[in-house]
Amino acid sequence: MKIVVPVKLVPDLVEELTIDPSGTALDTSWLRLIINEFDDHAIEQAILLKERSSGHVTIITLDAEEVDDMLFAAAAKGADKLIKLVGNFESVINNHALARALVPLVQDLQPDLILTGVQSHNDLDGSLGALLAEYLHMPYVGYVSGVSAEPGRAIAHKEYPGGLTAKIGINLPAVLGIQAAEQPPRYVAISKVRQMMKTAQIDEHEVSSVDSSGGARITRMYQPEVAERATMITGDANETSDKLIVIFQELGVL
Amino acid sequence: MATTEVSSTTSISQTFFTSLYKMADGERIRTCLQCGSCSGVCPFGYLMDFPPGRMIATLRADEFDQVLKTDSAWMCVSCLACTQICPSKIPLTVGLMTRVKEELLLSGNVPNELQFALENSQRYGNPQGESPRKRADWAVGIQPPIAILGRDRHPVDILWYVGDYPSYHPRVQFTTKALAKIFNSLGISFGILGPEENSDGDTQRLSGEHGLFEMLAEKNGRVFSKYQFSQIITSDPHAFNALKNEYPKLGISYPVKHYTQFLAERIDQLKPLLTQASQALVTYHDPCYLGRANGVFDEPRLLLESIPGLKLIEMPHHHSTSLCCGGGGGGMWLDGFQWERAHVRLSEWRVREALSSGADILAVACPYEPPRFEDAIKTVKDAGRLQVKDIAELIADSIES
Numbered sequence: 001m002k003i004v005v006p007v008k009l010v011p012d013l014v015e016e017l018t019i020d021p022s023g024t025a026l027d028t029s030w031l032r033l034i035i036n037e038f039d040d041h042a043i044e045q046a047i048l049l050k051e052r053s054s055g056h057v058t059i060i061t062l063d064a065e066e067v068d069d070m071l072f073a074a075a076a077k078g079a080d081k082l083i084k085l086v087g088n089f090e091s092v093i094n095n096h097a098l099a100r101a102l103v104p105l106v107q108d109l110q111p112d113l114i115l116t117g118v119q120s121h122n123d124l125d126g127s128l129g130a131l132l133a134e135y136l137h138m139p140y141v142g143y144v145s146g147v148s149a150e151p152g153r154a155i156a157h158k159e160y161p162g163g164l165t166a167k168i169g170i171n172l173p174a175v176l177g178i179q180a181a182e183q184p185p186r187y188v189a190i191s192k193v194r195q196m197m198k199t200a201q202i203d204e205h206e207v208s209s210v211d212s213s214g215g216a217r218i219t220r221m222y223q224p225e226v227a228e229r230a231t232m233i234t235g236d237a238n239e240t241s242d243k244l245i246v247i248f249q250e251l252g253v254l
Numbered sequence: 255m256a257t258t259e260v261s262s263t264t265s266i267s268q269t270f271f272t273s274l275y276k277m278a279d280g281e282r283i284r285t286c287l288q289c290g291s292c293s294g295v296c297p298f299g300y301l302m303d304f305p306p307g308r309m310i311a312t313l314r315a316d317e318f319d320q321v322l323k324t325d326s327a328w329m330c331v332s333c334l335a336c337t338q339i340c341p342s343k344i345p346l347t348v349g350l351m352t353r354v355k356e357e358l359l360l361s362g363n364v365p366n367e368l369q370f371a372l373e374n375s376q377r378y379g380n381p382q383g384e385s386p387r388k389r390a391d392w393a394v395g396i397q398p399p400i401a402i403l404g405r406d407r408h409p410v411d412i413l414w415y416v417g418d419y420p421s422y423h424p425r426v427q428f429t430t431k432a433l434a435k436i437f438n439s440l441g442i443s444f445g446i447l448g449p450e451e452n453s454d455g456d457t458q459r460l461s462g463e464h465g466l467f468e469m470l471a472e473k474n475g476r477v478f479s480k481y482q483f484s485q486i487i488t489s490d491p492h493a494f495n496a497l498k499n500e501y502p503k504l505g506i507s508y509p510v511k512h513y514t515q516f517l518a519e520r521i522d523q524l525k526p527l528l529t530q531a532s533q534a535l536v537t538y539h540d541p542c543y544l545g546r547a548n549g550v551f552d553e554p555r556l557l558l559e560s561i562p563g564l565k566l567i568e569m570p571h572h573h574s575t576s577l578c579c580g581g582g583g584g585g586m587w588l589d590g591f592q593w594e595r596a597h598v599r600l601s602e603w604r605v606r607e608a609l610s611s612g613a614d615i616l617a618v619a620c621p622y623e624p625p626r627f628e629d630a631i632k633t634v635k636d637a638g639r640l641q642v643k644d645i646a647e648l649i650a651d652s653i654e655s
Contacts, residue, residue, distance in 0.1 A: 014378060014383060014384070014385050015385050015387065016385075030387075034377070184366060184369075186362050187359070187362065187364045187369040187372060187373070188362075189356075189359055189360050189463060189465055189466075190376065190463065190465030190466045190468075190469055191360075191464070191465035192360070192465075193465075194465060194469075
């Protein structure tokens, strides 16, 4: 079973986000990137599938600061091949552009399964998995939280609203948007990651042109504005709780 | 899949046994009498399928693989009680228990809560997952302003290694600010590293992540080497232990003292400043990594007794028999895991003991302790009258502002 996992790095929300002077993008000077949480689950699901039957897992990601560390950590978990897309990317690549850039590479790799995070918090133009499936003419199932696979065929556990789960049979090759792996992403000891830094190889794949057509265009990016009806309660914990009690009493809930 | 390589002719017991011998004093493990003292004194020994003594028995019986199938080691809070009591002086805590945790961690058997703390430590340099840029935010507004060495670039006498919980934990920040007040009152020339400071890594090491410890130590070592100072002072016994005993093994060697030692040396200068009398009956909790690990017992008591009016009493467990607050060895990040198995908290035991001593204040000297003991006070019956104060807070309260 050959599995390809396209992975995105997204802004780390531990640091406060600021908007750059253009007013249409994040200020990248303090921005730190982190693996998209759903992609981390996609990697875990791929490794679980590999461990259950034999397999070969390829991780593909866009070049970015700290991306090598993420790739080496994936290798330490059990990924076999690491690829980063390099090129002269002038602006932030949207999912349309990323999907198009991945197509020739994925076609060369001829995977049985493509697992990717079902969404990321900076998706502005739909999810990567669905776009990729469209361009590759493959079937797609999203919101998947468990996969079993055999040659030519997979069963995806898809989550629906309202607490429903469906088992969906799907012919391979196919793209799955992973909501959650069957177990939380595993921990790899730093010593193992450091070992991979010495032994694992990251292949670079040149992307010559970027086509972002079809994606959304940002006209304005801004912090949430304070609504007039909100009352900000200030003071220390005791003062705040006293004021809250008065408010609750006035509303008749206390 | 453990990394201790097992060939067809040697078992996991033999290879693990051999790896223990290679550690400092590791060969002492041969002299285990199977007296069971370690298992008896261990605060969670009664819950472990394999407390330390039985672990050694399984090694001898070639059944060590059984140990790795249990979560016994994740109940270990690295409090050193077993090491202290062992008549054969076997390095049970830093040797046996920490190596077992390493083995579990390398095989991917890591409780979720601990995994988050380790991942945070790796990525953000602190186990809480706070922004590294905000590491010195506690110091905003303090007068005179606290020098951040990367920004203020002048030599200082004291490099104050602040640490994770003193930097970020809202409760422990009171201790940090109290210590800043004491340093300023004494006219100490000091500076902090702010955003350049990383977790000391000692508790990560004792929870089995030696590689992460080395990574954090190397980062701190590189930052230390950029600045001029004569010694390092810290309020965190875990950082103190790492800087004093573990960093030198990695070639990072600086004179280091816990703040209680540093202030005790200056007691003649400090005492005249302590003018606000206290009527409190105080009992002191020896932190594991100040007391048992590093033999600092007298200085904290000297400081407490120098506060006018304060009366110091001892609990039944004190000095080298002190009880653990439950935060060491990864316990700080295993609260849920350990609660599920024990349905008691070690901090509650300590709080009950402090109450029965009649004390008004439980004095501490480790940043893990105020939040742990204050949480325990909320759940122990009739414990509401007990206050938890770091020694630095009691000293600062006694200095007229």
